[in-house]
Amino acid sequence: MIVDLLPTEDQEAFRDSVAALLADELPIARLHEEAAFGGAAERAIWGTLAELGLFGLSVSEARGGFGCTLAEEVTVAREFGKHLVSPTVLSTMLATHVAGDDILPAIMAGETRVAFANPLKPVDFSNDTADVQLIDAEGVDYVLLWNAQEARLYRAPTDARQAECLDDTVGLARAVLDLGSPAARREGPWMLRAASLMLSAALAGNAEATCAMAVEYGKFREQFGQPIGSFQSIKHYCAEMARRAEAAVAQTLFATLDALEREDGNLFEVAAARLLAGDAARENGRFNIQIHGGIGFTYEADAHLFLKRAWLLSALTSSERIEQARIIAADGPTA
Amino acid sequence: MKIIETSAERAFREEVREWLETNVPRDKRPHDGPAMREFDMAWQRAQYDAGWAGISWPVEFGGRGLPLVEQMIWHEEYSRAGAPSSGNMFVALSHAGPTLINEGSDEQKAAHLPRILKGEVTWCQGFSEPGSGSDLGSLRTRAEIDGDHLVVNGSKIWTTYAPGSNFQELLVRTDPSAGKYKGISWVICPMDTPGIEVRPIRAMSGITHFAQCFYDNARIPLSNVVGGLNNGWSVAMTTLGFERGTANIAHQIELSRTVERLIVIAGEIQAPDGRRRAIEDDAIAGELATLRAEVAALRSMTALTISRNMRQPIPGPEGNLVALQFGELIRKVMKFALRLLGAEGLERETRFGEWALEYLECFKWAIGGGTTEIRRNAIGERLLGLPRGPRA
Ligand SMILES: Cc1cc2nc3c(=O)[nH]c(=O)nc-3n(C[C@H](O)[C@H](O)[C@H](O)COP(=O)(O)OP(=O)(O)OC[C@H]3O[C@@H](n4cnc5c(N)ncnc54)[C@H](O)[C@@H]3O)c2cc1C
Numbered sequence: 151m152i153v154d155l156l157p158t159e160d161q162e163a164f165r166d167s168v169a170a171l172l173a174d175e176l177p178i179a180r181l182h183e184e185a186a187f188g189g190a191a192e193r194a195i196w197g198t199l200a201e202l203g204l205f206g207l208s209v210s211e212a213r214g215g216f217g218c219t220l221a222e223e224v225t226v227a228r229e230f231g232k233h234l235v236s237p238t239v240l241s242t243m244l245a246t247h248v249a250g251d252d253i254l255p256a257i258m259a260g261e262t263r264v265a266f267a268n269p270l271k272p273v274d275f276s277n278d279t280a281d282v283q284l285i286d287a288e289g290v291d292y293v294l295l296w297n298a299q300e301a302r303l304y305r306a307p308t309d310a311r312q313a314e315c316l317d318d319t320v321g322l323a324r325a326v327l328d329l330g331s332p333a334a335r336r337e338g339p340w341m342l343r344a345a346s347l348m349l350s351a352a353l354a355g356n357a358e359a360t361c362a363m364a365v366e367y368g369k370f371r372e373q374f375g376q377p378i379g380s381f382q383s384i385k386h387y388c389a390e391m392a393r394r395a396e397a398a399v400a401q402t403l404f405a406t407l408d409a410l411e412r413e414d415g416n417l418f419e420v421a422a423a424r425l426l427a428g429d430a431a432r433e434n435g436r437f438n439i440q441i442h443g444g445i446g447f448t449y450e451a452d453a454h455l456f457l458k459r460a461w462l463l464s465a466l467t468s469s470e471r472i473e474q475a476r477i478i479a480a481d482g483p484t485a
Numbered sequence: 486m487k488i489i490e491t492s493a494e495r496a497f498r499e500e501v502r503e504w505l506e507t508n509v510p511r512d513k514r515p516h517d518g519p520a521m522r523e524f525d526m527a528w529q530r531a532q533y534d535a536g537w538a539g540i541s542w543p544v545e546f547g548g549r550g551l552p553l554v555e556q557m558i559w560h561e562e563y564s565r566a567g568a569p570s571s572g573n574m575f576v577a578l579s580h581a582g583p584t585l586i587n588e589g590s591d592e593q594k595a596a597h598l599p600r601i602l603k604g605e606v607t608w609c610q611g612f613s614e615p616g617s618g619s620d621l622g623s624l625r626t627r628a629e630i631d632g633d634h635l636v637v638n639g640s641k642i643w644t645t646y647a648p649g650s651n652f653q654e655l656l657v658r659t660d661p662s663a664g665k666y667k668g669i670s671w672v673i674c675p676m677d678t679p680g681i682e683v684r685p686i687r688a689m690s691g692i693t694h695f696a697q698c699f700y701d702n703a704r705i706p707l708s709n710v711v712g713g714l715n716n717g718w719s720v721a722m723t724t725l726g727f728e729r730g731t732a733n734i735a736h737q738i739e740l741s742r743t744v745e746r747l748i749v750i751a752g753e754i755q756a757p758d759g760r761r762r763a764i765e766d767d768a769i770a771g772e773l774a775t776l777r778a779e780v781a782a783l784r785s786m787t788a789l790t791i792s793r794n795m796r797q798p799i800p801g802p803e804g805n806l807v808a809l810q811f812g813e814l815i816r817k818v819m820k821f822a823l824r825l826l827g828a829e830g831l832e833r834e835t836r837f838g839e840w841a842l843e844y845l846e847c848f849k850w851a852i853g854g855g856t857t858e859i860r861r862n863a864i865g866e867r868l869l870g871l872p873r874g875p876r877a
Contacts, residue, residue, distance in 0.1 A: 152490040152554050155789040156796065161486055221486050365869045380872035382858075385865035389809070392864055396806045400785035401778070407488055422778035471767075474774035478748070478764070483741055483781045 151411065151484060155403045161225050168202065168226045171195075172233040178452050181234060181319045188321030189236030189286035193263075199239065200260025209246050214258060220344055224351040224406045228399070231355025231431075234459050237320070237466070238286040240348050241266040241294050247344055248294065248301050248336045256291075264303065267293040267327060268466050275300055275329055284310050284323045285466070292333055294345075296467065298417075301341030302332040317458035342417070343409045345467065346424045347402060353427035353463050354398035360431075360438035360456045361391040367442055384441055391434045398423070398430035408484050418480035425473040431460035489554065498558045504535060505566035514569045517692055522607060522649045525572040529604030538602040539578075541731075543586065546598040553795060556731045564738035573646045577601040577608035579732060581654045584671070584724040588712035593673065597652070606651040611641035611674065611698060612721070618643075619859050621656075622665045622718065626700065628657035628672065633707050635659070635672065637680075637700040643853070647683050647696040650676055655705075660715050671717035673709040680704070690845035729794040733787045733807050740815055741780045743843075747822055748773055750837075754826070763825060776818055783810050802867035805860045812851040812860070819844040 157165060175195050180186040192199070199205070207223050209215020216222075223243055230239060242257060245264035249257055256262035265287035269280050273295060284293060287310065292303045310323035365388050368379025378384050405419035435457030439446035446453045464470075490498075510528055515521040532538045533547075540559045542548020551559075571578050582601050585594055600606045617624040626639025637657055647653070653674040660668030676683070680703035685696045712720035751764040751773060763769050786807045794800045822840050823830045833841050851857045865871045 151488060152494070152557055153788050153792075154487055154489045154795070155785070155792045157486050225486065361869075365871060368871050377872045379865070380874060382862070382874060385871050385874070386858070386861040388869055388871060389861035389864035392869060393806050393809050396786055396789070396803075397779070397782040397810060400789040401782040403486055404781075404785035404788060407486065411488060418777075419781060422781045425775065425778045426782050471771065473778075474771045477774035477777055478770045482745055482748075482777070483784065 151408070153404060153407050155400060155407075157225060161222055164222060165225050165229060168204075169229050171198065171202065172229060172235065176233050176235060178234060178455065181452075181455050182450070187319050188288050189238045190288070192236040192239055193289070196263065197260050200258065204239070205242055205246055205260065206258040207243065207246075209254065209258065213251070213254065215246070219410055220347060221406055221410060223344075224347055224402065227348045227351035228355035228358075228402075231352035231357075231463075232359040234319070234356070234455060235352075236286045237352075237463065238263055238265050238290065240352060241285075244341065244345050244348060245292065245294050245303055245334075247341060248303055248334045250334050253292070253303065253334055262292065263290045264292040264294050265290040265306065266466055267295040267304070267325075269295065273297040273467075275302065277329055280327045280329055282325055282327050283313075284321075284325055285462070286321045287323055288321055293327070294341075295327065296341040296345060298339050298342050299337065301336045301345075302329075303334040304328075304332055315462065317455075317462040319455060319458070320462055338413075339417070340413065343413075343420050346420045347406050347409065349463050349466055349468070350398070350402040350405070350420075350423040350427040353431040353460060354395065354402050356456055356460050356463070357391070357395040357398050357427070357430035357434040360434040360453070361388065361395045363452065363456075364388055364391060364434075364438045364441040371443075378441070387437045387441060391437055394426075394430035394434055398427040401426050415484070416480040416482075417476050418482060419484055421473045421476035421480070424468055425470065425477065428460070428464035428468070428470065428473075432457065432464065435460045490558075494554055494558060497555055498562060501537075501559055501562040502566070504537065505562055505568060508535065509566050509568045514572070517694060519649060522573045522646070525569070525574050526604040526607065528569060529571070529574045529578075529602075533603050538604075539582075542582065542598070542602070546586065546594060547602045553729060553731070553791070557734060557791065560731050560734040561738065564735045564742075567742070570735070570739075573607040573650070574601075574604065576610045576646070576650075576654065577606065577652075580610060580724055581608045581652070581673075584654065584711065584720060587723055588671075588720050590711075592708070593711060597673070607646060607649065608652045608654060609644050609647045609650040609676075611644055611647075611653045611655040613641065613643045615640060615642050615697075619856060622669070624656055624658060624669065626655075626657050627661070628659050628670065628705075630659070630707065631704070634704045635670075635707055635710070637672075637674070637703040637705060639700050641698040641700075643686075643695050644683075644698050645695045645853075647676070647698055648685050648693075652676060653698070656717055656721060659717075663715060666718040668715055669717035669721075670714050671711045671720040672705055673711060674703075674705055675709075678703045678705060688846075689848070690842055692842075692846070729800055730787060730790040730804055730807065733790070733804075733811070736811055737780070737783045737787050740783065740811070740818065743818060743822075744773070744776050744780050747818070747825065748777070751825060754829075757827065769825065772821055776814075776821060779810075779814050780818075783807065783814060786810055802863055805855075805863045805868070808855070809857060809860045809864065812857050815847045815850050819847040 180191045206215035207218045211217040242264045266285040267282040307325040310325040315322035402423040405423040408419045439453045539548030541556045544550040628635040628637045655672045655674040659670040680701045682699045683696045685693045687693045756763045756766040
C-alpha cells in the first residue's frame with residue numbers, strides 16, 4: 151500500500167482553521183484557572199466548534215454532514231492533543247459514527263454532547279450493568295461505550311458520583327451503567343478502530359507539543375553561560391522526543407488509511423498506533439519535565455498538564471497489556 | 486493523507502512480483518570472499534538482462550527512469566520476495582552511480598554507469614580514515630597534482646567490500662591551505678593503481694567485509710576528479726541528499742520479516758519454565774508485540790519521510806529520524822532474539838545458528854554511515870534548531 155501521509159490541501163486548510171481557533175479560544179494557559187476545568191472552556195465555545203463542522207465531519211452529505219472520513223477527524227484530533235482539548239470533543243465526534251437519525255441532528259447542531267464512558271473491566275454487553283468512569287461528563291446527554299464487537303450510546307446516568315482524577319483538569323465521575331436500553335448501537339469493530347485512532351492522534355499531538363516545548367526551553371534557558379539546548383544530553387533527549395513523536399504520528403496516520411481501506415481487516419496497525427502513541431506521550435511528558443528543571447516540577451508550569459493528560463488518554467478503554475495482546479494475536483503488518 | 490497507488494501502479498507491482506518470484510536466486514548468498522562478490526554481480530546481471538536494473542536511473546544511462554511510486558513498489562516487492570541485498574554492488578548502485586549521474590562529466594558517465602548496471606564492476610567507499618570518522622571533514626589523505634595526475638598518499642579505513650572491488654569513491658585533500666571543508670576532492674580511484682594496498686579487517690562477528698586501504702604515491706588521472714577540484718565535500722553531501730528514503734524500505738521490510746520469524750519461533754520453542762510455549766509467556770508475548778509495533782512504526786516513518794521528500798527538492802534532516810529508529814530497533818530485536826533462544830542461541834551450528842551472527846552484525850547499524858550520537862546531534866541542530874555544538 152503506497153500512501154501519502156502528509157495532509158492534502160483541503161485537509162491542511164481545515165486543520166489550520168481548527169488550529170487557529172484553538173490558539174485563540176483554548177490556549178493551554180486556560181488550564182491554570184479552575185473555571186476552565188472539566189471541559190468548561192470547551193462548553194463555552196461548543197457552538198463555534200459545531201459551526202466549524204466538527205460534529206458532522208464524517209457524516210454523509212445525504213445526512214447533512216461533510217462527507218469526509220476518519221482521516222480528516224484524525225487530523226484535527228492531533229491538534230486537540232496539542233491543546234489538551236476536553237476528551238468530550240473527541241467522544242462527541244465519535245458518537246456521530248453511532249448515532250441514529252433521532253440523535254444525530256442535535257449532535258451536529260451542537261445541542262447534544264456525548265462523553266466517554268471508560269469501563270473498569272472489559273465490556274460484555276450481555277451483562278445487566280457495567281462499572282464505568284465518566285470523563286468530562288458535566289451536562290452531557292449521552293455516553294459512549296464500546297468493545298471489539300459493538301459500540302453503544304446510552305443516556306447519561308443521573309446518579310454519577312464525582313471522583314478526583316489524576317488529571318485534575320478533567321472531570322471524572324463513577325457510575326453504574328444500565329446496559330439494558332441503549333440509545334444507539336453500531337455492530338462490528340469499527341468503533342474500536344475509530345476511537346483508538348482518534349485517541350492515538352490526540353496522544354501523538356500531545357507528544358509533539360511536549361517535544362516543541364522542550365526544544366523552545368532548550369533554546370531559551372541559559373546555564374553555564376550557554377543555552378541548555380547546546381548541552382548534548384539535553385539535545386539528545388530532544389532528538390529522542392522528536393523520534394518518538396514522529397513514530398506515533400506516522401503510525402497513527404498509516405493505521406488510519408489502513409482502517410479506511412479494509413474496514414474488516416485485522417487490528418494490528420491500530421493497536422500498534424495506540425501502544426506507541428501512549429508511550430510517546432508519557433515518555434515525552436517525563437522528559438519535558440526533566441528538561442524544565444525545578445519549574446518543570448511546579449503546578450504553575452504547563453509540563454505536568456501534558457503528562458497527566460497522557461496517562462488519562464492512554465487508559466481510556468485501553469492499557470499497554472491490552473494493546474500488546476491485540477498486536478500479538480493479529481495477523482501482522484499490512485504489506 | 487491518502488492512498489496513492491493507482492491501478493497502473495498495481496499492474497506494475499504484479500509484473501515485478503511475478504518476475505521476482507521466478508528469478509530471485511535460490512542459492513544461499515555466500516558469507517564472504519570472492520564467491521560472495523561473484524554472486525552479487527551475477528544477480529545484478531540477471532536484473533539487468535530482464536530490464537530491471539537502475540529502476541530510478543535515467544534511461545539514457547541504461548536505467549528505467551521510473552518515478553518515485555514505482556521505485557517504492559520495486560523496493561517493497563524486492564524485499565518481500567526475500568531477494569538478496571545488493572552487497573558488493575551497493576556502493577556502485579546507491580552511492581557512486583547517483584553521484585556520477587548528478588555530478589559526473591559525460592565521459593565519466595559513459596565510462597562507468599553502464600558497467601555498473603550490468604554488474605561488471607564493484608565499487609567501494611573510501612571516506613573514513615583512522616583519524617577521521619564522525620568528523621569526516623578533518624580527513625588528511627593527501628593528493629598532490631603532478632602534471633595530469635594526482636599523487637595520493639595516506640590511508641582509508643572501514644572500507645566495506647574493498648577487497649576485490651574495481652573502483653573506489655575516494656575523498657582526498659587537494660588543498661591543505663583552504664578551509665577544512667574547502668580543500669577536498671571526490672575522485673574515481675581504480676583499485677588496481679600501483680601503490681594501493683588493501684588489508685582486510687575482521688569484524689566482531691568473525692566476518693571479513695571491510696579493510697584498511699593504504700596509498701603510497703598512487704597516481705590517479707586528474708580527469709578522474711568528479712564535480713571539480715576542491716569541490717569534493719559538496720559532491721559527497723549532494724549524494725547523501727539524493728536518496729529520497731526509498732532505500733530504507735528494504736531495511737524495514739527485512740526487519741519486519743525478522744520479527745515475524747521470531748514470532749513463529751516463539752510459537753515453537755518452550756518458555757524458560759519448560760511448561761508452555763514461549764509465546765504463551767506474557768512477558769515474552771508483550772515484548773514481541775512491542776517490537777512488532779515499533780517495526781510497523783518504522784515502516785510508517787519511512788512512508789512519512791518519503792511523503793515529505795515528494796514535496797521538497799532536497800531531502801531534509803528528517804531522514805535521520807528513520808535511521809535513528811532503525812539503528813536502535815534492530816539491536817533491540819536481535820538482543821530479544823538471543824534472550825528468547827537461550828542456550829540454543831549460543832551455538833552457531835544449530836538450526837538457530839544464524840541468530841548469533843545476525844546479533845553480532847547488527848551493531849554496525851548504529852555506527853556505520855553516521856553513529857546514533859551523530860544522528861541525534863543532527864536531529865537536535867538541523868531539525869529542531871537547537872544551538873550547535875562542535876560542527877559535524
Ligand atoms: C560495518 C561498517 C562499515 C563501514 N563502511 C564504511 C565504508 O565503506 N566506507 C567508509 O568510508 N566508512 C565506513 N565505515 C566507517 C563509519 O562511517 C565510521 O565508523 C563512523 O562514521 C564513525 O567514525 P569512527 O569509527 O571514527 O568513530 P568516532 O567518530 O571516533 O566515534 C567514536 C564514538 O564517539 C562518538 N562521537 C564522535 N563525535 C561525536 C560528537 N560530535 N558528539 C557525540 N558523540 C560523538 C561516536 O558517536 C562514537 O560513539 C563503516 C563502519 C562500519 C561499522
